[in-house]
Amino acid sequence: MAGCQRPAAPDYRPKPAYGRLFCGLTHARGDQTKTMKSGLFIATAVLYGIACVLYLTLLTRRSESMRRLPGIVFVSALGAHLAFLTLEGPPPGDIPLADISQILSISSLGIGIAFLLASYRFDVTVLGAFVVPVALMLFLASGLGSSYAPVSPRVESAVLSFHIGANVLGLIAFALAFGAGVAYVLQERLLRRRQLSGLFQRLPSLDVLDTIGLRAVLTGFPLLTFGMVTGTFWLLRADGSEFYVSQLLGLLAWAIFAAVLVLRVAAGWQGRKAALGTIMGFVCTLLVLAGYVVRAAGGSA
Amino acid sequence: MRDFVVVGLSHRTAPVEIRERLAVAPEHLENELRDIAARGNFDEALLISTCNRVELYATSANPSEAIRAARDTLASRLPEATSEDVLYAERGVAVVRHAFRVASSLDSLVVGEPQILGQVKEAFDAARNAGTAGSLLSRCFSQAFSTAKRVRNETGIAEGTVSVSSIACELAKKIFGHLDGRRTLLLGAGEMGEGAARSLRQTGTQLHVLNRSEERALALAESCGGRVVPYERLTTELAEADVVISSTASPKFILTPELMRGVVRSRRHRPLFIIDIAVPRDVDPRVGTMDNLFVYDVDDLQQVAEENLAVRAREAAQAERIVEEEVESFLVWRRSLELAPTIVALRKQFGEVAEEELRRALSRLQNLSQSDRAALEAMSLSLVNKLLHQPMMQLKAGAGEPDGAQMIDTVRRLFALTDDDNAEKEASVEADAEASVTQLAAATASGPTGESK
Numbered sequence: 001m002a003g004c005q006r007p008a009a010p011d012y013r014p015k016p017a018y019g020r021l022f023c024g025l026t027h028a029r030g031d032q033t034k035t036m037k038s039g040l041f042i043a044t045a046v047l048y049g050i051a052c053v054l055y056l057t058l059l060t061r062r063s064e065s066m067r068r069l070p071g072i073v074f075v076s077a078l079g080a081h082l083a084f085l086t087l088e089g090p091p092p093g094d095i096p097l098a099d100i101s102q103i104l105s106i107s108s109l110g111i112g113i114a115f116l117l118a119s120y121r122f123d124v125t126v127l128g129a130f131v132v133p134v135a136l137m138l139f140l141a142s143g144l145g146s147s148y149a150p151v152s153p154r155v156e157s158a159v160l161s162f163h164i165g166a167n168v169l170g171l172i173a174f175a176l177a178f179g180a181g182v183a184y185v186l187q188e189r190l191l192r193r194r195q196l197s198g199l200f201q202r203l204p205s206l207d208v209l210d211t212i213g214l215r216a217v218l219t220g221f222p223l224l225t226f227g228m229v230t231g232t233f234w235l236l237r238a239d240g241s242e243f244y245v246s247q248l249l250g251l252l253a254w255a256i257f258a259a260v261l262v263l264r265v266a267a268g269w270q271g272r273k274a275a276l277g278t279i280m281g282f283v284c285t286l287l288v289l290a291g292y293v294v295r296a297a298g299g300s301a
Numbered sequence: 302m303r304d305f306v307v308v309g310l311s312h313r314t315a316p317v318e319i320r321e322r323l324a325v326a327p328e329h330l331e332n333e334l335r336d337i338a339a340r341g342n343f344d345e346a347l348l349i350s351t352c353n354r355v356e357l358y359a360t361s362a363n364p365s366e367a368i369r370a371a372r373d374t375l376a377s378r379l380p381e382a383t384s385e386d387v388l389y390a391e392r393g394v395a396v397v398r399h400a401f402r403v404a405s406s407l408d409s410l411v412v413g414e415p416q417i418l419g420q421v422k423e424a425f426d427a428a429r430n431a432g433t434a435g436s437l438l439s440r441c442f443s444q445a446f447s448t449a450k451r452v453r454n455e456t457g458i459a460e461g462t463v464s465v466s467s468i469a470c471e472l473a474k475k476i477f478g479h480l481d482g483r484r485t486l487l488l489g490a491g492e493m494g495e496g497a498a499r500s501l502r503q504t505g506t507q508l509h510v511l512n513r514s515e516e517r518a519l520a521l522a523e524s525c526g527g528r529v530v531p532y533e534r535l536t537t538e539l540a541e542a543d544v545v546i547s548s549t550a551s552p553k554f555i556l557t558p559e560l561m562r563g564v565v566r567s568r569r570h571r572p573l574f575i576i577d578i579a580v581p582r583d584v585d586p587r588v589g590t591m592d593n594l595f596v597y598d599v600d601d602l603q604q605v606a607e608e609n610l611a612v613r614a615r616e617a618a619q620a621e622r623i624v625e626e627e628v629e630s631f632l633v634w635r636r637s638l639e640l641a642p643t644i645v646a647l648r649k650q651f652g653e654v655a656e657e658e659l660r661r662a663l664s665r666l667q668n669l670s671q672s673d674r675a676a677l678e679a680m681s682l683s684l685v686n687k688l689l690h691q692p693m694m695q696l697k698a699g700a701g702e703p704d705g706a707q708m709i710d711t712v713r714r715l716f717a718l719t720d721d722d723n724a725e726k727e728a729s730v731e732a733d734a735e736a737s738v739t740q741l742a743a744a745t746a747s748g749p750t751g752e753s754k
Contacts, residue, residue: 191475191595196468196605197612200475201460206572207478268569271593 033087040084041143047077048136055128059202070128071116078112081139085109100292103164104142108135110172118176122212124183124204131179141293159234167227171285173220174257178282180212181275188272210270213278217264221257224285228254246291253284303344303437304364305396308371308388309356312410315387323355323378330427338433341370345435347428347442349403351420353410358400360437364392397441397631401624404445405452406459413458413613418449436707440634448627455623456616463609465602466500469576473501473544476574476595481505486542487527488535488555490517493578493599494548499525501544511538513549536560540567545575547583554585561588576602638709640700644693646718651689655681 054070085105115131118124183203190200203209228250260277263269310320325333330348338346343359357375361367368390376384391399402408404421425442428434434442453459462471470480477483483506487498490512498521502508508527511534512518518529530538539545539556549555556575564573570593577584577598589596636642659681663674692712699708712718 187475191472192589194597194601194605196472197460197608205475205478207476211478268571270570271572273592 037084037087040080040087044077044080044084045136045140045143047073047080048132048139051077051128052132052136055126055132059126059129059199067125071119071125074112074128074132075116078109078116081105081109081112100289100295101142101144103168104138104289104293107168107171107175108138108142110168111135111138111175114172114176115179118212122204122208124180124208124212126202126204127176127179127183127212130182131175134175134178138289141289144293159230163227163230163234166223166230170220170223170227171289173216173223174278174282174285177213177216177220177278180209180216181278181282184209184213184275185272185279188275206271210274213275214264214270217257217260217278217281221261224254224257246288249284249288249291253281253288256281256284303360303362304393305358305360305437305441306364306367306371306390306392307356307358307396307399308368308375308390309349309354310375310387310389311354311356311408313408314389315383317352319379319383319387320352320355323350323375324352325350325355327423327427330424331431334428334431334433337374338431341367341374343367343370343433345428345438346433347424347438349421349424351417354403354408356403358396358438358441360435368392394628394632398624398628400441400445401448401627402621404442404449405620405624406449407452407617407620407624411463412610412617413460413463415459418446421449422446436710441631444627444631448624451623451627452620456619458613458616458620460609460612460616463606463613465599465606466497468602468605468609469497469544469546469597470500470504472595472597473506473574474504476572477543479505482507483543484509484541485544485546486511486538487521488512488545488547488583489549489551489579490514490521491548491550491578494546495521495525497546497576497578498527501546502526506544509538509542511535536564536567539564539573543571543574545573546578547575548578549583550579551583552581554583556584556588558585558587558591561591561594565591565593634710638713640696640709643709643713643718644696647692647712647716648685648689650716650718651685655685 051070051074054066054073058067058070088102088105111131112135115128115135119127184206187200187203187206187209190196190203191206231250256277260269260274260281263277264274310323312320325348327350330350334346334348337343337348337357338359341359343361345358345360347358349356349358355375357371359367359371372384372388372390375388379387399408400421404418406413406415406417409417421442425434425439425446428438462468473480473483480501481504485498485501485506485508487494487508487510490510498508498510502525508522508525509530510518510522510525510527511530511532512521513532515529515531521527522529539561545556547556572593572595575584575588575594575596577596580599582598584596584598586596588594659678662677663669669677696708696712
């Protein structure tokens with residue numbers, strides 16, 4: 001997400017914040033919509049929470065009878081989330097995805113859908129224990145408040161949308177890579193410590209986890225790169241010459257993922273180190289987002 | 302009253318030299334069964350024959366006679382003196398419980414091992430093809446299969462493997478995902494290594510054998526379906542293999558960190574699973590700390606085996622409870638099959654309908670004389686009797702046939718007869734269970750894993 005926002009650009013025009021569930025709605029849209037939205041938000045959050053707990057239970061305890069339950073709850077959470085998003089859509093005329101709250105919300109939904117697809121393809125339902133908490137966290141953060149990217153009239157809105165869109169897709173891919181990476185590190189540790197019952201039995205094989213990690217990073221990296229390039233382009237066009245912590249963290253994340261990929265391809269680097277690198281890269285991207293959220297919640301950074 | 306009997310021997314009562322005398326190859330099961338059923342005069346017969354047990358299940362109207370016949374059938378193939386000690390016999394509900402426990406792998410040498418269910422299914426198929434499995438055995442064994450399924454799903458009895466070779470395979474699968482097309486390198490041609498290599502070979506890996514003495518390597522490679530590679534190719538082979546089983550007689554470490562560092566580089570960090578079965582060890586312990594190298598020695602594998610066994614023993618208690626539940630539900634079905642209560646229930650149902658209709662008709666026909674009413678009542682009664690006459694005759698005649706239980710079951714379902722009124726009448730299936738000749742060694746949950754080491 002590097003470079004998609006600068007504080008107090010000269011042409012920054014504050015917009016009415018919608019979707020500030022925790023900060024109150026300033027936009028006059030009627031109480032009913034407001035209540036409905038808060039209701040849906042809470043319902044979605046609760047469903048995500050339950051799905052989290054269920055996936056974690058799936059990881060720690062064998063129970064054939066409730067194998068499908070977490071998936072069912074999770075899908076209904078995604079449904080509630082989708083309903084919430086349709087209510088929450090930007091007012092006509094606004095650039096979609098220009099609001100951090102919406103970016104987080106969409107990312108969280110995307111992570112959920114991507115996880116479902118991946119678990120269908122690789123039979124790795126247990127990874128929900130690592131991926132679904134990330135989705136929940138992003139969704140909760142989306143409720144903290146909204147702030148707009150300072151849109152300069154000199155910048156075509158399309159560039160901004162591309163920039164954010166690419167970064168969101170990249171984030172989704174990295175979230176999957178992160179889940180697989182955490183599972184890999186855990187599984188490898190169990191294997192080395194000879195703790196082979198329970199958790200070890202339920203986690204997928206190292207090979208599958210490594211493959212998921214590799215493919216997800218391979219997918220996410222070009223998107224992140226595109227996001228970085230468009231972000232820089234936009235930043236320069238918008239007269240920006242200052243770099244901030246967020247931008248630096250974004251660069252760091254990009255560098256980490258680049259290193260992971262280069263070492264994987266060039267030196268056959270795989271396994272634990274690649275997984276640890278992926279985890280670090282994802283944490284960096286999360287920090288970038290956290291910076292925006294803090295700024296959104298607190299006004300300015 | 303037809304009842305179940307079982308006569309047989311297993312790893313609990315007989316050593317392998319005796320067991321193998323009775324074993325029947327799967328392809329001969331059907332003929333053998335026809336033969337046994339004809340000679341022993343059983344209503345139904347089913348023969349389970351595995352390397353750990355040979356058991357003849359049968360049903361007969363005369364259980365004591367059937368036990369004697371089954372005993373004679375099996376004993377005829379055993380040395381005279383031993384048959385008394387090694388053969389056990391059960392009858393009644395104990396047979397059902399035993400069948401459920403066997404299918405659920407609770408009576409196995411290694412509790413929870415998965416093969417037994419397949420073997421019991423084979424035995425059941427053979428009995429059906431031979432036409433010796435009637436309604437009772439069919440019902441008993443279908444329920445044994447569903448019991449086994451429940452036990453597998455609801456308990457952790459099959460979780461984790463318990464033999465060193467299969468643990469090695471399991472671990473390899475957890476590292477490499479699938480083993481198809483992976484390569485196993487067997488270093489040294491010792492017997493211990495051979496077992497593990499054979500298991501891995503069965504999961505679809507290629508096998509390369511590397512030994513200082515090519516002669517021994519050739520013999521082993523031939524018996525396991527592997528390939529011999531010259532000893533000089535050690536580093537290349539290490540770089541290309543996925544699993545290494547090391548069992549050389551070398552007094553010092555063969556896989557040293559120095560050697561393995563080069564190997565890791567040339568295999569581009571692909572994970573390598575090394576199983577060190579040799580004593581003294583072949584693999585320097587420092588190799589185990591290197592990235593993407595996973596080293597297990599024989600003690601590790603043994604320890605895993607013991608932990609898994611302990612887990613299984615705990616889970617077995619839970620499994621025994623499931624078996625008891627299923628036996629109970631089988632008994633409910635069994636009781637419902639008895640003729641007398643079925644006839645009573647059928648009569649009662651028809652009688653109630655007639656009575657009800659008569660009452661309604663009479664309430665509409667107010668001005669009937671006393672004799673007219675009597676005639677009507679007599680007619681309804683004889684209608685019921687006439688209608689029921691033929692079915693009753695057929696039921697009584699058919700109940701004695703081998704598939705009589707099936708027929709009674711059909712009738713009960715056709716007329717939706719419930720067994721609420723005959724539940725108290727019958728416990729006769731359980732009666733005489735103590736007449737068994739030899740008690741099964743483990744009919745209860747007490748330590749069924751005890752002898753498995």
